[in-house]
Amino acid sequence: MDSLWNEDKPVLQVDAGDMFGRRNKNDRFQAEFLCDVCGDFGVDAIGLGEMDLNYGLDFLRKMIDENGLPFTNANVRDLATGELILPEYLIVEKNGIRFGIISVLDPLYKIVTMAAKDPELEVNDPVTVLRELVPRVREEADTILLLAHVGDRNAEELVKEVKGIDMCVIGHSFRSLNTERIIEDSALMCATREGQFIGKADLFVDDGDGQLMAFDIEIVDMDGSKDESEEVLARVAKFKKDLQEFQQAKRAAFPRDLGSDKESFLVDRSCMGCHEDAWQVYAQSAHRKAFATLRNKGQQNEPECLSCHTTGYRYKNGYADERPFNYLINVQCEACHGYGTEHNRDGKWAQQAKDSCVICHDKENSPDFDYATYWEKIKH
Ligand code: HEC
Ligand code: HEC
Ligand code: HEC
Ligand code: HEC
Known part of the structure; x- marks a missing residue:
């Protein structure tokens, strides 16, 4: 990632959600490691995916607190209190330009958690939420960035139905978008999955009003051809050893005797x-x-x-x-x-x-x- 961002330009790093793995303890153990590393990478915003609730809301909050992860979501609420479970939106300033970052989750993606007791959640309609929220965020921001955890088709529908989204990064999709795609003045971008690809977009933003003028997309394959960071490699090696010990400890609780x-x-x-x-x-x-x-x-x-x-x-x-x-x-x-x-x-x-x-x-x-x-x- 260092080699991608080395051009001495301000960088905004975002993730459109589903950082966590499946609902089992090994994957949860791995999620802790990912959160630790992501915290150090200094990601600017992370949209909520339904997988990120796989280990329960308390676990997600713990990861956020321990690693300073900037999770955001505008349409998932605690049914009992009516409160959003995460910050409604984020304002991130880069080079004097204020980015308003909003994320929504598709209500059709089932939230199932491993936690014994979790508050019941409701997921509001993304279009309704965004139509009200985008103008409000626009008052504080120059450029609006949507982290749409809704899959590629729904993301296209969203930017058609909601005006004022400058750029949309798509989550929960299995197809990377290799070419520039613009729908109704919104630039779409999508890089899939499991850390295999990283999407890079060069944004050309108007100095005066912060409007997005043009963008240029590249999907970078993290296939190992890039130099590895010694520090991260060492952390991965340690993690693998820790994981083995974790598994052995679980196994030891059920001896084959x-x-x-x-x-x-x-x-x-x-x-x-x-x-x-x-x-x-x-x-x-x-x-x-x-x-x-x-x-x-x-x-x-x-x-x-x-x-x-x-x-x-x-x-x-x-x-x-x-x-x-x-x-x-x-x-x-x-x-x-x-x-x-x-x-x-x-x-x-x-x-x-x-x-x-x-x-x-x-x-x-x-x-x-x-x-x-x-x-x-x-x-x-
Ligand atoms: C002490 C034995 C035992 C353990 C441990 C156990 N199960 Fe089971 N499980 C059963 C039995 C017995 C049934 C059938 C219950 C019945 O129909 O009366 C069952 C049924 C189920 C079912 C329902 C199957 C169906 O289609 O109706 C699921 C799902 C399940 N277990 C998952 C799990 C998971 C996940 C774990 C580990 C967290 C687990 N079980 C641990 C004995 C166990
Ligand atoms: C090694 C563990 C184990 C033993 C021993 C065992 N069961 Fe089961 N049984 C299960 C599990 C697990 C399930 C659930 C399987 C599933 O649906 O995934 C199950 C399911 C069943 C079901 C289906 C329940 C349903 O509602 O359809 C019946 C009936 C059943 N067991 C009867 C028995 C009887 C009778 C015995 C003893 C003679 C027995 N089992 C011994 C683990 C066991
Ligand atoms: C869930 C537990 C369970 C499983 C699985 C199971 N059995 Fe049994 N089986 C029993 C029990 C309990 C009896 C004794 C029932 C009785 O005598 O009342 C029995 C009885 C038998 C008998 C004696 C029948 C007789 O006429 O006396 C045979 C043979 C047998 N099982 C073979 C098998 C084979 C082969 C399989 C697998 C294909 C199998 N069993 C799977 C529990 C099980
Ligand atoms: C080569 C043939 C053969 C194979 C293979 C075989 N059995 Fe049997 N088994 C028999 C015969 C014969 C009997 C006695 C008659 C009967 O009960 O059917 C028997 C009896 C049994 C009985 C009743 C035992 C009792 O208490 O009297 C069980 C239970 C049983 N078999 C289970 C199994 C299981 C489980 C397997 C597989 C692991 C297995 N058998 C494989 C031939 C076989």
């Missing part, structure tokens, strides 16, 4: 040939989807979830994310029956599976569990 090294799980398909009827029931059951359930929630790396949504997680030779143990996803036959290598035909082996249910179907995760009714659904 049950069972025996000498026994193995043989995987569900190995039972299929001899137990066709049991297989049919199992194949239709929710147990066979238990891992997909975690994946849908982005939680497939969380030990505290894996312990019940995989086979033998706490056991020696049980589920792990490397081969061959990664075949033990889902609640397979052996999650209830035990190691296949202990296969027995004495009648007791089947019986003991009855005791397995409540290890996973505990009060917290399966409050309605009742052996008779639940067994009825998977009996074989």
Whole structure:
């Protein structure tokens, strides 16, 4: 980034939102690192994306406070108080020109948080909000910059419907805009995603009234061809080490100390040939989807979830994310029956599976569990 901004011109650095990752603890750990680095880079404004609420409002506020992050948003409110959750807009002065920076979030993007208790939020209609706000900000600013966390199509609609936006940086889009695009006097810009591209716009602003006269866009691929900063590289290396330790600590909370090294799980398909009827029931059951359930929630790396949504997680030779143990996803036959290598035909082996249910179907995760009714659904 230093090499991009080295032309001795004032630089305004903005981000249109979705800085945070998915809703799991590894990504949250990474978000803390990103916030730390972004704080040091001196970003001037960050628009709110729905992902930025993935770990809850308290977490976002903590990151803002600890790292001085200039998050802004004009249309997300705490439903109970009616207050905006972030500063309504920002005024940033560069070279004597006052930029009024506003951000809106598309109400259709679902806000789902990992936090146990969060205020209920409402997201107001962006057009209504901007029509009222833009003229108000214009009184304090020379140039109006919109961070539109609404995707590219909606951003084009927005600048058509709301007058007075000089420039619009688009968030929540998967398509970089490589060429200059002007709609109704608004310049649009978009660089996607996950830090892979950085959009650079040279702005030519009228000395007198601060009006945007022209702009010139370049999408820079951060493919590693640029010189790396030694300082940032060192921080990334440290972060990776910290992340590993973090993961190990989580893993250590669920030691693989049950069972025996000498026994193995043989995987569900190995039972299929001899137990066709049991297989049919199992194949239709929710147990066979238990891992997909975690994946849908982005939680497939969380030990505290894996312990019940995989086979033998706490056991020696049980589920792990490397081969061959990664075949033990889902609640397979052996999650209830035990190691296949202990296969027995004495009648007791089947019986003991009855005791397995409540290890996973505990009060917290399966409050309605009742052996008779639940067994009825998977009996074989
Ligand atoms: C290793 C953990 C584990 C064990 C042992 C286990 N279950 Fe489950 N069970 C789950 C999980 C996880 C789900 C949810 C799967 C999903 O939908 O992702 C589930 C779902 C179910 C469902 C579907 C519930 C529904 O409403 O559709 C039934 C029925 C069920 N289990 C019965 C049993 C019975 C009976 C036993 C004991 C014989 C048992 N389970 C043992 C983890 C377990
Ligand atoms: C102690 C065991 C246990 C743990 C730990 C556990 N689950 Fe489950 N989970 C279950 C059982 C059992 C069910 C089925 C409940 C029922 O239907 O009665 C279930 C059901 C679910 C369902 C509903 C599935 C559906 O489609 O209806 C989701 C989602 C889920 N779990 C996610 C998670 C996540 C995410 C974690 C980690 C934060 C987790 N679980 C940790 C045992 C567990
Ligand atoms: C959710 C736990 C669970 C899963 C998963 C499960 N079983 Fe069972 N299974 C049981 C229980 C409990 C019994 C004993 C029921 C009884 O005797 O009342 C049983 C009984 C059996 C029996 C004895 C049936 C009989 O007629 O006596 C066989 C064989 C069997 N299971 C095979 C399998 C195979 C093969 C799979 C996988 C394809 C499988 N089970 C998956 C819990 C499970
Ligand atoms: C080579 C064939 C074969 C394979 C493979 C096989 N079984 Fe069996 N299993 C049998 C036979 C035969 C019996 C006794 C008759 C019966 O109950 O169906 C039996 C019995 C069982 C029983 C009842 C045990 C008891 O208490 O008497 C269970 C439970 C069971 N098998 C589960 C499994 C599971 C789980 C797997 C996969 C890990 C598996 N079997 C793989 C042939 C097989």
